[in-house]
Ligand SMILES: [Zn+2]
């Protein structure tokens with residue numbers, strides 16, 4: 401399947417079907433720089449949209465799926481996961497709207513920027529292997545998801561383990 405780094409919707413059918421939601425799906429390659437996680441890779445992005453021409457504006461609602469490979473903030477395990485982001489946005493025709501609005505012209509709607517903005521704004525700030533990851537003991541480095549240790553301490557984030565390691 402062809403993977404594109406720009407998400408452009410051909411509106412030809414929409415323009416002929418006012419008010420009717422038409423499906424738009426695809427997978428795309430967007431920059432890993434969008435991610436707030438160090439050393440993580442945005443493997444691909446899938447979009448699943450309903451696109452409705454509401455003469456003259458275009459309304460989109462649906463879902464963005466981010467496929468991310470990274471390292472758990474707490475236990476440093478390698479993690480591949482999918483994060484689903486709901487997406488809802490109106491695109492205004494030409495310059496009929498204020499400067500901050502997303503616009504389109506003609507029969508092509510480039511939603512790349514809107515999708516990138518959504519990813520930047522909506523991804524959770526921490527990247528965890530699971531919501532209740534117990535992390536590493538910050539004294540002995542034991543992975544507290546797998547076993548307990550006898551240190552008298554509460555789990556801290558993984559970076560303090562790295563800080564205490566002597567090379
Ligand atoms: Zn973890």
Ligand SMILES: [Zn+2]
Pocket residue numbers: 537538539540541542549550551
């Ligand atoms: Zn410990």
